[in-house]
Amino acid sequence: MQIVIASGKGGVGKSTVTASLLYLLKDEYRLIAVDADAEAPNLGLLLGVTEWEEEREHVGAKIARINTETCIRCGICQMRCPYECIYVDDEGNYVVNELTCEGCNVCGLVCPVPGTITLEQVRSGVIRKATTKYGFPIISAQLDVGRPESGKLVTEEKEWAKQIMKEQNLEHMIVDSAAGIGCQVIASVGGADVAILIAEPTPASLSDVQRVYKVVQHFHEPAYLIINKADINPGFTGLKEWAEQEGIPILGEIPYDSAIPKSMSMLRPFIEAFPESKASQAIREIAEVIKQEIIK
C-alpha cells in the first residue's frame, strides 16, 4: 500500500517522525521511502544517506528566452505575461526573469516577430535513489533553485518508486510530502491509500493541517493524526477537538524532546539515537497502532 505523511506546516517534525517510523517498520515489511519535499528534501539525511547510487535529471520545466537581436522592443510580451516575469534591463532589452517564469509561452504567442521568443526546456531538478543502511531504498527529489513548483517531479518520483517496488517485490511506499497544499502535496497525496497527518498543538499548525486535510478529503483517503510536540502548549485543545469533530483517529501523541535536534546532527533516526527517551516510547506505540490498524 501507499501511505502519505503530510502536515501542511513545515517544522512540525514530519520528516523526523517519518524516519523513525520507517526504522520501526523496516524489519516486518518490505518498504520504500519517497521524499516528496522537493524544495527541502531531508529524509535522506535523516536516514544517514550520504551518497546516492543513481541520479536522474528531470527536464520538465520550460523557460522563455528572448532573442535581443531580433526583438523590436514593442513591449507586448511584458504586457501580456500573466505572472509579470518580463522586465527591461539597463540597456533597454526585454528580458525574461528565469527565476520566476512559469513557462506558459503566452509571450511567445503574442510576440509579433516570429522566432524572437523561444520556449526552452530546462532542467528542473534531479531525482535520486539510494539504499539506506537499514536495507530499504529511498527515492528523493531536489528542485533546482527558482524553478516552477513541480508536482511533476513528485509524480515522476512515485513512478520510479513503483518500478522499484515491482523489481524488488516491495510491499509499501511511504511518502514524506512537502509542506503546504500545492502541486507537490497534491501529487504526494494523490494515489495514496492512507494519509497520516502530523501536527503540533499550535494555532498555526492546526490551521495548516486543516487545509491539507481538505486535500486528503478531496481524494477520499482515510486519514489519521499524530500529535507531535504534544506538551509544548498545554491548554490548547483545538487540535484534538478538530480531530474528534472530523472523526480523524489519533494514532498517538509524542512529547517534545530537546534531543531531537541532536539526533538530526547525528544523521540518525531519533528512535535509533535515543531509544530510551519518552518521545521514542511514544513513537514505538504509534508504530504498533499503525501495524494493527493501517497496514493490515
Add this chain to the structure above:
Amino acid sequence: MQIAISGGKGGTGKSTVAINVAVELAKRFKLILADLDVEAPNDHLLLGVELQNEEEVNQFMPKFDYSKCIKCRKCAEVCEEHAIITLKDGTPFLMPTLCSGCRACEIVCPVPGAIQEGSRLIGHTYVTPTPYGFTLVTGKLREGEERSMPLVVAAKKRLKNLDYELLIVDTAAGTGNTVSKAIEGSQLLIAVTEPTPLGIHDTELILQLGKLMGIETWVVINRADLGDVNEVYRRAEKYKAKVIAEIPYSENIVKTYVSGTPIVTTDYPEAEIFREIAERIYEFLRG
C-alpha cells in the same frame, strides 16, 4: 523599500522573525507586512488578528462554445499544462484543476468566441489592520488548487494599490519560483535557519537564490543552541552573507508564538534580540 524574510526549510521561525520585526519597524515606517506563504499563511495567527477585507482571486479558465468551435485542436496543442484534452473528433475538454489561467488557448484559437471567458475561484487575498500600527496583507490559496504562483501575483497586485514606505515580505518555504516571485523587488533578504544539517542544507539553497537574484542576504540562526552554529557561519561566508543574530531556543518564544502575542511587545529578555534585528534592518535601510 522592500525586504524579504525566508527560510529555505519550513518551520525555522521565519514568520516569528517577520512579525516581530514588523511590529518594531512600524514605529519608524509606514509599513505593510505581506504574508506570501499562500499555501500555509500563518502571520495573522501569530499576530492574534482575524483576516479582514477579503477579496476573491478569480482566474481565467476557457469556456468552450461548441456551436462555434471548429475542433482544430490548436488550444490543446498550445496548453503547456496539458489542461485541455481532445476527443477523437477534436472536441476540446478542460480539466479545470490543471489550468493555470495563462490564456494561451484563447490567444491561439482561430475562431472568435469559440473560447469564452470563464473563471474559477483559486483563493483569496486579505488586507487586515493590526493593533501594531501596520497592515497585514495575506494571500491564501484555496484547498485543492495546485498552483500558488497566480495567488502570489494577485497578492502582490493588491499591494500595489496600498500606500507604504516599507514592505516586509514573508515567503513560503523552499526555493522554487513562487519564492523568488515573492522575494522579487527586495533590497534585502533575511534567511532564517536552524543549525542542524537539514537547516544548513536548505539555507544553502536560499543563499544561492539570493545570490542569483543579486540581493544582499543576511542570516538569522534560530534555536542557535540546538546545534553547531559554526557550520552556518561557514556556509554564510561562502555566499558573502552576514550572520546578524542568534536566537536561542526559548519557551518564552514558544509561549508568545502560540498565544498570538509578538514577543517584542512583552518584557521577556528574548525580545531584545528581535529589537536588535529590527535595528540592524533600520540602519541598513537608512543607508
